[in-house]
Amino acid sequence: MSELGPALPWVVRETGLSGEALGTSALRQVESVFALANGHIGMRGNLDEGTPCGMPGTYLNSFYEERDLEYPEAGYGFPESTETIVDAPNGKLIVLTVDDERFDIRAGTVRHHERRLDLRAGTLRRDVEWVSSSGAAVRISSIRVVSFPHPAVAAIRYEVEALNRPVRIRIDSDLLANEQQPDQSDDPRASAVLDAPLEPLAHSSDLLLHRTRRSGMEVASAVAHVGPPLSTSSEPDRIRAVVSTTLAPGVPLRLDKFLAYAWGMPGPVDKAAADQRDAPVVDEAGGGRYEGRPAVSRGAGNVRDASSTSAVDNGVTRPDGGSGSVVDKALADRDEAVRLGFDALLARQREYLDEFWETADVELDGDPEVQQGVRFALFHVLQAGAQAGPHPIAAKGLTGNGYDGHVLWDTETFVLPVLTYTHPACVGLALRWRHATLDAARERARELRLAGAAYPWRTIGGAECSGYWPAGTAALHVNADIAAAVLRYVAATGDEKFLREAGLEILVETARLWSRIIHTDDEGVAHIDGVTGPDEYTALADDNVFTNLMAQLNLLGAAEAAERLAAVDVTADEISEWRSVARRLFIPYASRREVHEQHSGFTRLQEWDFDGTKDDDYPLMLNFPYLDLYRRQVVKQADLVLAMMLRGDAFSPEEKRRNFVYYEARTVRDSSLSAPAQAVLAAETGHLDLAYDYAAEAALLDLRSGGEASGDGLHIAACAGTWIALVQGFGGLRDHGGHLSFAPRLPRRVPRLSFCLRWRESRLRVTVTPTEVTYEVSGADLTFEHYGTPVTVAAGERTTIALEPVEYRPAPPSPRAPERRT
């Protein structure tokens, strides 16, 4: 990991980049940490000059390529192809040459190198002082922004200043497609596709147009520079703008680079509209000086046919005569960004974030690292989800290509709950994306010989992309997870329009899936057999408690919504059947051990030999076959414990206490999704110090614990889990049945925790100390429960309630204890 220095409240600061930090693995990791995104476009934290580099990365949400999946022994219903996010043209590249020596932090002398991810400004800032081999000292700084309010736009301000003598400088500012990728896979076919995924269609000095070879998606990448005079050239995969000049000491050169992307499946041909597009406004003000109003360079405005190099009219830019819509959109967005200017983009970015933090910020006293960690985590949750809709929020957000850029159940289970309470606008959009893929899910259900809709375990565009079905397609709980997110969002926001237009259909179709898969035995007990729950060290189990309880929620929620909205295509019999089977679902319980069974028979299985397991045997899946894992009481990640969090209403406090201790001793936490739920249930069952250790683990996972796992992207769900661990753990937030409740309790080392959330028209701030909690409401009166007692606080009022002293129980034994937070 690079040198992050002491934790600052609102800034993640890297104070040096040398030595081990220049290794590929370390670079990949810090590039993820410093990634900027807005849910729509994402840019990894690569250095401006492109090298050294762990992995380049410019991602556009849902811009993907397809490739075949091959199986040694295929089976019915195994997906035949998959979707893989591809690297979009890289506009981050700005290469500086000083007196003919290329600036590289591995050469010359780096006097100072600092990067700052500013969580309130929403920028990545870099400041360097570098002395070339020949002794020329320069100050280089850049500010990078991926705009929240202007989701198609990113911009970079690049400044160079000579410090000790006049220097000749040259700046090559590139927009580069089909950049070479590092090897990521042993599969030669995967690399073959990903090596040059983009087919060039057209290029000009300010726009590249490409198409993915198989999925046929088009991307238009537009660039403009504002600043000193430039010479610009283009080829099919590159636009290059070059500044050559001599800098006098003390007179900095400033170059503002504006990027805009538009992408999608090619639309219908609308040549007339394209022809009528206004000619781009080229603002020719400014000249050879660097101060004052700068020149704007958007190139010559001609787009060349990539295959022939003949210049064609810019109005219709594609040689095949298709629609110019993505071209139009990219150019228009680019022009708007140029019109606003870099400073305005920064100002709007801060304005957007100020509003976000007003609700989302969590203040935690007594532990600056965790304080920084939770803000860093929330910032990345926002970056993943802010402008994602109507596209998915992927497991890695737009910070890397891990999981091929797929979205999994993480989003609905961890990310959307946090956004529901902090930034609800984007949740409706994210769920509308699920609604938009309902046809694919219905088709998949038909293929699986089921009913209703079967959402994919992994996808970008809506098709199932899971290549190992026992831990993929068999995890049918993803359908209930989506339904639960719908129910939570509607309950928290009252967004009935969404419910009518999208949510209801999701609820109904997933309920139909459950209704089909649930089997009632001879004694009238209902079962869900042969599916996989959250714990991927168990597969194809009968009556997984998590799945059954979430399906129950799904069925009852669908019934209620269909009835209330009088859904036309749902019969009363169907509703009645949903309620009936939901109430008869079997919840296995081991009477002798007095704990719930993760699935039927789980507690009878062989115990894992923890004494015989070495530290480097973890994660177990890399060192033991599923054959061994599946048949034992070893839990990869919270499963029954997660059920107790999401369906806490289905367990008594005593059951929670016993279950938590039992499963804690068997959970190895080989997934980053585990710690947050363990934190919440540890807190609820009185193991507050343990809960805090888990919360801290989640908060610091990507930022400080590092590990290679962050190299291909951050763990966005674990980021969201940080909020969950703190707010649901120590604030005791629950929303069972759409009712808000709290049960605050702090661990010993936290003197104060304050968080805020939105609930319909209200905004509630909760501030917890060891002795009391204060509920402060604005917007509208709000009623909720405090430790089971209804409390109503009027808008503009606050209520303070004393807290009982918490009994500090010793932590239960765990085979894989989190690091003790000291």
Next chain:
Amino acid sequence: MSELGPALPWVVRETGLSGEALGTSALRQVESVFALANGHIGMRGNLDEGTPCGMPGTYLNSFYEERDLEYPEAGYGFPESTETIVDAPNGKLIVLTVDDERFDIRAGTVRHHERRLDLRAGTLRRDVEWVSSSGAAVRISSIRVVSFPHPAVAAIRYEVEALNRPVRIRIDSDLLANEQQPDQSDDPRASAVLDAPLEPLAHSSDLLLHRTRRSGMEVASAVAHVGPPLSTSSEPDRIRAVVSTTLAPGVPLRLDKFLAYAWGMPGPVDKAAADQRDAPVVDEAGGGRYEGRPAVSRGAGNVRDASSTSAVDNGVTRPDGGSGSVVDKALADRDEAVRLGFDALLARQREYLDEFWETADVELDGDPEVQQGVRFALFHVLQAGAQAGPHPIAAKGLTGNGYDGHVLWDTETFVLPVLTYTHPACVGLALRWRHATLDAARERARELRLAGAAYPWRTIGGAECSGYWPAGTAALHVNADIAAAVLRYVAATGDEKFLREAGLEILVETARLWSRIIHTDDEGVAHIDGVTGPDEYTALADDNVFTNLMAQLNLLGAAEAAERLAAVDVTADEISEWRSVARRLFIPYASRREVHEQHSGFTRLQEWDFDGTKDDDYPLMLNFPYLDLYRRQVVKQADLVLAMMLRGDAFSPEEKRRNFVYYEARTVRDSSLSAPAQAVLAAETGHLDLAYDYAAEAALLDLRSGGEASGDGLHIAACAGTWIALVQGFGGLRDHGGHLSFAPRLPRRVPRLSFCLRWRESRLRVTVTPTEVTYEVSGADLTFEHYGTPVTVAAGERTTIALEPVEYRPAPPSPRAPERRT
């Protein structure tokens, strides 16, 4: 299917080959039916002239290539490569040209076309009368033999006779490597490997030397012709011998072609020995006439370097200076075959088969098709197993490349029992092959974090080649199946030398596997969790009864053998532990339904919707996902029923009756391994007509029912299952605990069944009629049980015992009833 005509007792006759029978699928099927093999080498029943062709095929046992396995989502322990049988150089090709027109049954006029697979002669004979487009009538006949007593040798006698006028003929007799294969796989990599799997190393006019590109196995293919003068040429992938002459009507031309193959991993260089090899004896007798002692042509005796085409000394034949051992062996075997001559090969073939049939033949009166079918089946079982050792007996024998030429549990469970009682010599060798692969199995056990030996689910050379582990590696029962075959073979033959040298180590190492995987619960009950039994529509189940009972057999058998032979590396504690866990293994029983559970919880699962399943939905695995199959009470193939056959001692007669009816209603028989066990248990539980229908299904599966499934090779285990169905079903043969017992009972339509078996020094003939059974013993006195009563028959004596009339029960309802045998 081609026109097989009425069933003859000892011959499978095809009376025509035209119309639909010329389609690729039909051709593939009949090529499998007419395949000749001896366990060592195999030749599909392709036409001499090579076209039309379903799939060419010349297979050498364990001559395979390796290729990578790719997984969309790999897991620990998934095999990274697999072994695939490859097509060896094809020596079957004899192309005839008549007056410049190439003989092809699709051209000209076919007056007569008959092929006869003679089960006593062990030959494939073909007789054709053909009139060319220009009116030249010729009679063509060929006799093909793959020698049982000379396992490296095959030979073809080819005759042509002009019928109506003198004709110019030309015969091109080829030995052809890297013949083009039909597309067999959607996997482009598989085809890439298989398209030209053999790298030519050297060639001469009588020998080709090749090497597989990755597995590095060498094959030497030698050829010689005896008959008219020939001109011979060679190139890296082909030897061609050409006869050109004019035939007068009534004077047939006869060409005898001798082939010998030797193959294996290249041995140590032994250049001196190779140099000293005697120059081949070239017998130059004979001349231009066709009668009398013919000329022998083995080519010029020079082997050319394939890469340079320069002739090199024949003594050391490989350009890399390696050992000439496979070359020497092939040439020596070829020479020996030539020395013997074709007629002697035929005579020795018949002699060998006479001895086989003396014990193996099953006489069944009243149903000529089934009579023919069981002999056909036994013939192919012999062809698969006769000279297989020390190589495996593959699931398709050497009749096709299905299952990539892999051996599975079929061999030990179905094929070896039949051979144990009919042709035991080859069983010891087949099991010695398992012993030879123990190191690979031990290594696999280590990889799986188990103990002892874990035999592969699919393999050729000993490495696990299964690419879908829930229905592959998880089927650990294969280890007990192998152990059971060892115990049966030793009990039936008393081969203590085998037991000491090979069998004991197999028993001990497999017992160690079970001892490691078995888990004892808090109440002292032992379990085998998360494994897959024979029914592949259920996977990763707990306490599969078949697995548990076979593991029990394995553990107790290993304990007994280790104790009796005082195995040095097995402790008394280990033996005691094996016995202890074996006796405590859980056998799930559903009290309310009063049946055993195939695995724990099976009878609680959802029933399959047979009413909603269409005929073309079978086999279900091609139309339903495992997700749907695994969670239901639907059985692909006999599993509990097979347990009741192999471990009948573990069930009471009443349990068998109830279990059979229960599972019969849930078994869809989507595997050819199912019918034999269903036949046996149907017979034992009194459903004799149903039993006969299943027996007939097994008997006619490859021969008459056809279906595309036989196109890539015959179902050798189902062939063996035919004997099992008849002898174990209607003879009631059992060998539980190494004790021979009978309980004869005939179905209504069979007036007489007679079969024979070997037991140690004895030979026992059992002849059953509806009213009595006669036991006739030769060799040594024999004691066995007849319906539970001990009977001793002295050598040379016979005993006749009256049979109780059988109660004919109605057959239980079955969702997939076998065709009623009328």
